[in-house]
Amino acid sequence: MTIETLGVVGAGTMGNGIAQIAAVSGLKVVLVDVTDAALPKGVTAMTASLERLVAKDKLDATTRDAALRIETSTDYQRLAVADLVVEAATENLDLKIRILKQIESVVRPDAIIASNTSSISITALGATLADPSRFIGMHFFNPVPLLPLVEIIRGLQTSAATAKIVRELTVRLDKSPIGVKNSPGFVVNRILVPMINEAFFLLAEGVATAEEIDEEMRLGAYHPIGPLALANLIGLDVLLSVTDVFLRDFGDSIKPHRNASEP
Numbered sequence: 597m598t599i600e601t602l603g604v605v606g607a608g609t610m611g612n613g614i615a616q617i618a619a620v621s622g623l624k625v626v627l628v629d630v631t632d633a634a635l636p637k638g639v640t641a642m643t644a645s646l647e648r649l650v651a652k653d654k655l656d657a658t659t660r661d662a663a664l665r666i667e668t669s670t671d672y673q674r675l676a677v678a679d680l681v682v683e684a685a686t687e688n689l690d691l692k693i694r695i696l697k698q699i700e701s702v703v704r705p706d707a708i709i710a711s712n713t714s715s716i717s718i719t720a721l722g723a724t725l726a727d728p729s730r731f732i733g734m735h736f737f738n739p740v741p742l743l744p745l746v747e748i749i750r751g752l753q754t755s756a757a758t759a760k761i762v763r764e765l766t767v768r769l770d771k772s773p774i775g776v777k778n779s780p781g782f783v784v785n786r787i788l789v790p791m792i793n794e795a796f797f798l799l800a801e802g803v804a805t806a807e808e809i810d811e812e813m814r815l816g817a818y819h820p821i822g823p824l825a826l827a828n829l830i831g832l833d834v835l836l837s838v839t840d841v842f843l844r845d846f847g848d849s850i851k852p853h854r855n856a857s858e859p
């Protein structure tokens with residue numbers, strides 16, 4: 597199966613980025629969110645991102661205009677036409693289970709369902725579906741139009757055919773797929789999030805200012821962006837959810853920093 601129509605659920609930071617790169621690659625895109633307000637907000641972010649690419653001569657105006665013709669809706673039924681649906685809604689296990697079941701109830705029986713979860717077990721999410729063989733992790737990075745990596749995570753029951761189709765789609769989206777085993781936070785976040793969490797503790801303990809912590813990691817570890825600036829880019833809610841998954845799945849080897857005034 598070739599993916600021609602992509603459904604995206606969640607029009608936030610990641611969802612509108614995924615919708616954007618798919619539309620730029622020539623796919624038909626249906627973007628669904630639960631609130632009316634989230635959809636224009638997502639399209640505005642997408643428009644601004646496309647304009648920046650045009651201004652930098654990285655995209656032509658015709659492709660920009662074509663990309664902006666994505667369909668947006670609050671009605672899950674609109675996903676019935678999708679060959680593949682990427683779930684990119686809020687990082688919460690119960691919510692994702694509800695959304696994935698809702699997606700499965702409207703898509704064709706051969707359509708693939710992927711989750712962009714940052715940390716939740718793909719096997720556990722897949723186990724809640726009638727057909728887990730068509731479910732997979734497709735983990736994009738923020739900002740989606742700029743970062744090349746997509747982690748492809750097979751759950752225990754994901755079929756080889758599903759993984760192959762998703763890998764091919766990733767290449768078509770001009771991204772670099774890397775297959776990783778299902779494990780909390782997969783690879784990048786397992787390394788990145790504990791580092792950011794440690795920066796929160798350093799800030800709360802008054803070891804250095806936020807600016808100094810970021811500058812130290814740029815100058816001393818050669819990171820392009822400091823951990824606290826990166827935390828703001830990712831979103832503190834997303835980071836806390838990921839750290840809570842680590843706390844639950846790895847025991848107390850990582851303790852989430854919840855309040856900067858209470859180290």
Ligand SMILES: NC(=O)c1ccc[n+]([C@@H]2O[C@H](COP(=O)([O-])OP(=O)(O)OC[C@H]3O[C@@H](n4cnc5c(N)ncnc54)[C@H](O)[C@@H]3O)[C@@H](O)[C@H]2O)c1
Binds near residue numbers: 685686691713737830
């Ligand atoms: N922010 C990052 O840097 C980043 C990177 C990689 C992966 N992720 C993952 O991507 C997912 C989305 O993160 P985000 O940063 O885009 O979050 P976000 O808060 O920007 O967007 C989430 C969107 O989901 C929508 N939503 C909530 N419930 C819904 C429902 N029932 N149906 C449809 N839409 C619903 C919200 O209205 C919102 O627009 C999370 O699983 C997150 O862990 C985030």
